[in-house]
Amino acid sequence: MNTKPEIDKLIEKYKAKKGVLIPLLQDVQSIEGYLSRENMKYIAEKMGIREAEIFGVATFYSMFRLKPLGKHIIRVCKGTACHVSGANNISTAIRNVLDLKDDEDQTADGFFTFIEVACLGCCSLAPVIMIDDKTYGKLTSEKVSQIVKSYYK
Ligand code: FES
Structure with a gap:
């Protein structure tokens, strides 16, 4: 599934605001039910944030899921x-x-x-x-x- 167009829209929505990483990741997670490594990497590139920072936030908060949901x-x-x-x-x-x-x-x-x-x-x-x-x-x-x-x- 190509999620990049949806992620681009979300980045556009949040980019001018501060402290947006958590709500952005929540919205991105809602697309597929989890945060894929590929999507986190894409967000890092587009937002100019280190991938490790995004991964750190995603693994710190229990609300984020890093693997696909079951059926x-x-x-x-x-x-x-x-x-x-x-x-x-x-x-x-x-x-x-x-x-x-x-x-x-x-x-x-x-x-x-x-x-x-x-x-x-x-x-x-x-x-x-x-x-x-x-x-x-x-x-x-x-x-x-x-x-x-x-x-x-
Ligand atoms: S449904 Fe409310 S406590 Fe379980």
């Missing part, structure tokens, strides 16, 4: 309502189904990306997850395991 994205709410309703058990059940180690957030086949988020905005359904745009609430470990497995069928 499906599982968002597990870790907000207060979900936390007290067993969100940790839900996370563990999903990680077990996906065979993810603690430091992994994506299945080896790229089918699922696993992300923990602060609040999905439907606290009355706690504990809650979203898979892509679909919300699942009032979960148990058993229920969420079945839901995740159903995506492989």
Whole structure:
């Protein structure tokens, strides 16, 4: 995917402002769901910034993702309502189904990306997850395991 024309527009939007690197990187990330090395290098060249500086910002902040997203994205709410309703058990059940180690957030086949988020905005359904745009609430470990497995069928 050639993202350079979109990046050029974003650089044009931000270039006259100070302290724009983080919002610029956020906007660039929204194009493909992550910041590729190629795009970071391109931004560095166009903005006259050292590539290492961009890479440093991108790796410092957890909001930036440096690898492509999986086919499906599982968002597990870790907000207060979900936390007290067993969100940790839900996370563990999903990680077990996906065979993810603690430091992994994506299945080896790229089918699922696993992300923990602060609040999905439907606290009355706690504990809650979203898979892509679909919300699942009032979960148990058993229920969420079945839901995740159903995506492989
Ligand atoms: S705390 Fe989980 S949806 Fe709000």
